[in-house]
Amino acid sequence: MAKVSLEKDKIKFLLVEGVHQKALESLRAAGYTNIE
Structure with a gap:
């Protein structure tokens, strides 16, 4: 999986x-996890 520039919980x-x-x-x- 590709590395993202931010942690997943910050997106x-x-x-x-x-x-x-x-x-x-x-x-x-x-x-x-930060889904609205």
Whole structure:
């Protein structure tokens, strides 16, 4: 996996209407926790 410039807990995702549930699951599975 590619190295990111920031730690995953420092990267914020703001999901808008209509985003598929699978997208949220994929982000969480990849280790991202700052998801709104």
